[in-house]
Amino acid sequence: MKVTPEHNERIAKMTFASVYPHYIVKVEKKGRTKDELNQVIEWLTGFDNNKINELIEEKANFETFFNKANLNPNADLIKGVICGYRIEEIENTLTKQVRYLDKLVDELAKGKKMEKILRTG
Structure with missing residues (x-):
């Protein structure tokens, strides 16, 4: 697509707080934990649990969320299709970063090993 x-524009204005509960439900439904989800988010963004909660409380949109992030240098290893979009073909940087996060959450929910998700093994 x-x-x-x-x-x-719609993605940029969407709040992380509105999506995060859906991420939790998605991974927990598949037997993974909120802690594992936060580990994946921290790998991608550098945000620890406190920072994640702070961004949720301030209702940061994805534009602010990723502007504050220290994106993992290996994030460009995240490839494939998510929500009908091939990540490698997305030109808008912010949209690509949000799709990176979506892809990592999807991999976690699908039961991939953490070292594969975090591109370490």
């Missing part, structure tokens, strides 16, 4: 400017 082709990413439109409207799609990019």
Whole structure:
């Protein structure tokens, strides 16, 4: 699918707080934990549990969320299709970063080993 400017704008304005509970439900339904989810988020963004909670409380949108992030240098190893979009083909940096996060959550929910998700093994 082709990413439109409207799609990019909608993603930028979406709050992390509105999506995070869905991430938790998705991974817990598949037998994974909130701690594992937070570990994945920390790997991608550098945010520890306190910072994640702070961003949720301030209702940071994804634009603010990723502007504050220290993106993992191996994030570009995250490839594949998520939500109908091939990550490698997304041109908008913010949309690509949000899809990185979606892909990691998806891999966690699918039961991948943590070292594979975190691109360490």
